[in-house]
Amino acid sequence: xxxxxxxxxxxxxxxxxxxxxxxxxxxxxxxxxxxxxxxxxxxxxxxxxxxxxxxxxxxxxxxxxxxxxxxxxxxxxxxxxxxxxxxxxxxxxxxxxxxxxxxxxxxxxxxxxxxxxxxxxxxxxxxxxxxxxxxxxxxxxxxxxxxxxxxxxxxxxxxxxxxxxxxxxxxxxxxxxxxxxxxxxxxxxxxxxxxxxxxxxxxxxxxxxxxxxxxxxxxxxxxxxxxxxxxxxxxxxxxxxxxxxxxxxxxxxxxxxxxxxxxxxxxxxxxxxxxxxxxxxxxxxxxxxxxxxxxxxxxxx
Amino acid sequence: xxxxxxxxxxxxxxxxxxxxxxxxxxxxxxxxxxxxxxxxxxxxxxxxxxxxxxxxxxxxxxxxxxxxxxxxxxxxxxxxxxxxxxxxxxxxxxxxxxxxxxxxxxxxxxxxxxxxxxxxxxxxxxxxxxxxxxxxxxxxxxxxxxxxxxxxxxxxxxxxxxxxxxxxxxxxxxxxxxxxxxxxxxxxxxxxxxxxxxxxxxxxxxxxxxxxxxxxxxxxxxxxxxxxxxxxxxxxxxxxxxxxxxxxxxxxxxxxxxxxxxxxxxxxxxxxxxxxxxxxxxxxxxxxxxxxxxxxxxxxxxxxxxxxxxxxxxxxxxxxxxxxxxxxxxxxxxxxxxxxxxxxxxxxxxxxxxxxxxxxxxxxxxxxxxxxxxxxxxxxxxxxxxxxxxxxxx
Numbered sequence: 001x002x003x004x005x006x007x008x009x010x011x012x013x014x015x016x017x018x019x020x021x022x023x024x025x026x027x028x029x030x031x032x033x034x035x036x037x038x039x040x041x042x043x044x045x046x047x048x049x050x051x052x053x054x055x056x057x058x059x060x061x062x063x064x065x066x067x068x069x070x071x072x073x074x075x076x077x078x079x080x081x082x083x084x085x086x087x088x089x090x091x092x093x094x095x096x097x098x099x100x101x102x103x104x105x106x107x108x109x110x111x112x113x114x115x116x117x118x119x120x121x122x123x124x125x126x127x128x129x130x131x132x133x134x135x136x137x138x139x140x141x142x143x144x145x146x147x148x149x150x151x152x153x154x155x156x157x158x159x160x161x162x163x164x165x166x167x168x169x170x171x172x173x174x175x176x177x178x179x180x181x182x183x184x185x186x187x188x189x190x191x192x193x194x195x196x197x198x199x200x201x202x203x204x205x206x207x208x209x210x211x212x213x214x215x216x217x218x219x220x221x222x223x224x225x226x227x228x229x230x231x232x233x234x235x236x237x238x239x240x241x242x243x244x245x246x247x248x249x250x251x252x253x254x255x256x257x258x259x260x261x262x263x264x265x266x267x268x269x270x271x272x273x274x275x276x277x278x279x280x281x282x283x284x285x286x287x288x289x290x291x292x293x294x295x296x297x298x299x300x301x
Numbered sequence: 302x303x304x305x306x307x308x309x310x311x312x313x314x315x316x317x318x319x320x321x322x323x324x325x326x327x328x329x330x331x332x333x334x335x336x337x338x339x340x341x342x343x344x345x346x347x348x349x350x351x352x353x354x355x356x357x358x359x360x361x362x363x364x365x366x367x368x369x370x371x372x373x374x375x376x377x378x379x380x381x382x383x384x385x386x387x388x389x390x391x392x393x394x395x396x397x398x399x400x401x402x403x404x405x406x407x408x409x410x411x412x413x414x415x416x417x418x419x420x421x422x423x424x425x426x427x428x429x430x431x432x433x434x435x436x437x438x439x440x441x442x443x444x445x446x447x448x449x450x451x452x453x454x455x456x457x458x459x460x461x462x463x464x465x466x467x468x469x470x471x472x473x474x475x476x477x478x479x480x481x482x483x484x485x486x487x488x489x490x491x492x493x494x495x496x497x498x499x500x501x502x503x504x505x506x507x508x509x510x511x512x513x514x515x516x517x518x519x520x521x522x523x524x525x526x527x528x529x530x531x532x533x534x535x536x537x538x539x540x541x542x543x544x545x546x547x548x549x550x551x552x553x554x555x556x557x558x559x560x561x562x563x564x565x566x567x568x569x570x571x572x573x574x575x576x577x578x579x580x581x582x583x584x585x586x587x588x589x590x591x592x593x594x595x596x597x598x599x600x601x602x603x604x605x606x607x608x609x610x611x612x613x614x615x616x617x618x619x620x621x622x623x624x625x626x627x628x629x630x631x632x633x634x635x636x637x638x639x640x641x642x643x644x645x646x647x648x649x650x651x652x653x654x655x656x657x658x659x660x661x662x663x664x665x666x667x668x669x670x671x672x673x674x675x676x677x678x679x680x681x682x683x684x685x686x687x688x689x690x691x692x693x694x695x
Binding site: 037039042050055056064067070071073074077078083088091109111112115 | 370373502
C-alpha cells in the first residue's frame with residue numbers, strides 16, 4: 001500500500017462557513033497543506049470570500065488579501081513585487097479565484113500576470129458556475145447543465161454553449177507549470193502542489209471543485225463524484241511542465257459519462273441523445289490529450 | 302539642490318524617484334506616458350531601486366499598487382482621463398483598505414468625443430472615492446506636492462491614498478526650471494514607510510474581509526474621520542517641508558491679494574497663474590479684487606472657504622469641468638461650504654477651459670467684470686462661440 005504523503009499540518013481552521021461537502025473548501029485545505037504557512041492568498045469576490053468568515057475572524061492561518069472579482073492576476077503581481085522589493089523570502093504568493101472570476105471577468109488580469117511571468121501560483125477553483133451569487137452560468141459551465149440563467153425548457157436543454165477551455169488559454173501563455181487537480185485524489189493533488197511550489201514563474205492550477213447545492217447532489221458524495229469526474233474522462237488529471245504534458249491518472253478505460261451525469265440534478269433533464277453527444281466529446285478530448293502526451297514524450301529534450 | 306528644466310510629468314517621475322517608491326505600476330495613456338517612461342529609465346539604469354510592474358490595464362495598475370501596499374511597500378502610479386475612470390472601482394478599494402498610495406493624475410477631458418486637452422472631469426468623477434485630491438499649479442508644485450503626499454498618505458492620523466493632479470499639456474508637457482531637492486534632504490523629510498496593519502507572511506492576517514452592517518459602518522466612519530484630520534495634518538507637513546526645503550505652497554486654500562477685496566475668484570491648477578496676473582493688473586487699475594487657489598479639493602477645506610467669505614461680497618469659482626444638471630463641481634462645493642457661513646457672498650460658477658480651451662487673461666478679466674456687475678449670474682459658460690455654430694450645423 002502506498003505511503004500517505006499528505007502533510008499533517010492544518011492551515012485551515014474548523015468553523016469556516018462553507019456548505020457541507022464543499023469542493024472549494026476541501027481544495028483550499030489540501031492546497032495549504034502543500035504550501036505551508038508562509039503563504040499569502042489573494043481572494044476575489046467568490047464563495048471563498050464568505051467561507052473565510054467575516055471580520056474580525058478568519059478561517060485561514062495564513063495571510064489573506066481580498067480583492068475585486070476581476071483583479072486576482074494583478075493582485076498577485078503586486079504581492080510578488082512587494083515581496084521582492086521588501087526582501088521577503090520563501091513566500092508563496094497565491095491567487096485563489098473561482099471559475100467566473102478567472103475564465104470570465106478575470107481573464108484579462110490572468111493573461112497579464114502570465115505574460116509578465118509573475119512568480120506566483122494562480123488557482124482557479126472550478127465549481128462551474130457563479131455559485132456565491134446563486135448558481136448563474138459562467139463560461140466554465142459545461143454544455144447542457146442547468147443553472148438559474150440557463151433554465152431548462154422543452155426547447156432548451158440547459159446551457160447551449162460548451163465549457164471554456166481555460167487550460168488551453170493558459171497553456172498558450174507557456175506558464176512554468178500548469179496542472180489539473182481534483183481533491184478526490186489527494187495524493188496526486190498534493191504532489192502537484194509540491195511541484196508547483198518548487199518551480200519559479202507563473203504557475204496555474206485548475207481545481208475541480210464540486211458544489212453540492214449548485215450541482216444538485218448529496219453532500220456526502222463529493223469525493224465519489226470527484227472520482228467519477230476523472231474516471232469518466234470529464235475532468236482528466238494531467239500536468240504540463242516546460243510545455244510537456246503528462247497524464248497523471250490513467251485507468252484501463254474510461255467509465256461511461258452517464259455515471260457522472262446521472263449522479264447530478266443539474267443534468268437530470270438530458271436525453272439519451274444529449275448524453276451520447278457529451279460522451280462523444282469526452283472521448284475526443286481524451287484521445288486528443290493522450291496523443292498530445294505521446295507527442296510531447298517523443299520530442300527531443 | 303539642483304535646478305533642472307522639467308516638464309510637469311518629469312517632476313512626477315523625479316518625485317517618485319526621490320520618495321524611494323518601491324513598487325511602481327502603470328499602463329500608458331496620453332498625456333501621462335512620459336512620467337512612466339522616465340521611471341522606466343530610472344529603474345533600468347539602477348538609479349531607482351523599485352519593482353516596476355508593467356500591466357495590461359489601469360485597473361490592474363491600481364490593483365498592483367493596492368496589493369503591494371497591503372504588504373507594506375511604498376507605491377506610485379500615474380494615469381489620466383479614461384484610465385482613471387477605469388480605476389474607479391479600485392479607488393474605493395484603495396481608500397477602504399487604507400492603502401497609502403500616491404498617484405499622479407494628468408487632468409484630461411473624457412470621451413466622447415475624444416479629446417486629450419486639460420479638463421477636470423476625470424478627477425471630479427472620483428470625488429467620493431475616499432482619495433485625497435491635491436491640484437498643482439506649477440511643475441515645482443507638482444514635485445513638492447508628490448513628496449508631501451507621501452507624508453500625508455502614510456501619516457498615522459490619515460492613512461489614505463492621495464492623487465496629485467496637473468493640467469494636461471499646460472503642465473504635463475510644458476517645461477519650467479524646477480528646484481530638484483537632494484536625496485539627503487528628501488530622506489530627512491520623508492523617512493521609509495512604517496507599515497501599519499499589513500499582511501505578514503506566516504501569520505493569520507486578513508485585509509479587506511467582509512462584514513455585515515454592524516462593522517461596515519464603523520469602517521466607513523473611520524475613513525471619514527481620517528479625512529477630517531487631513532487639512533490640519535497637511536498644514537503640519539507643509540511646515541516641515543518649509544523647514545527642510547525653504548519653501549511651501551500655502552496649504553489647502555492659499556490666497557492672493559484678498560485684503561479689502563470686493564470680488565474673489567477661486568481657481569484650480571494652471572488657470573491660477575493667469576488669474577494672478579489679471580488680479581495684479583486690475584489692482585493697479587484700482588479694482589479691489591483677489592484670488593484663492595483651491596489646492597486641496599478632497600477633503601474640501603470648508604473652514605478656509607468660510608474664512609474667505611467673511612471678507613468679500615462676490616465669489617466666482619472657475620471650474621474646468623461641469624456637473625451635468627448642477628454647475629461647476631468646485632462651485633457646488635464652495636456653495637455648500639458657504640451655507641453655514643455667517644456672511645454669504647453672491648456666488649457665480651464660471652465654466653472655462655473645458656476640454657483644453659485656454660483660460661486667457663481677457664477671459665479672467667471678463668469674469669471679474671461679470672462678478673462685479675449689478676446682478677452676477679448663477680452660472681456662466683465661457684467659450685460658447687463654436688457651440689452656437691454647432692447648433693446651426695445640427
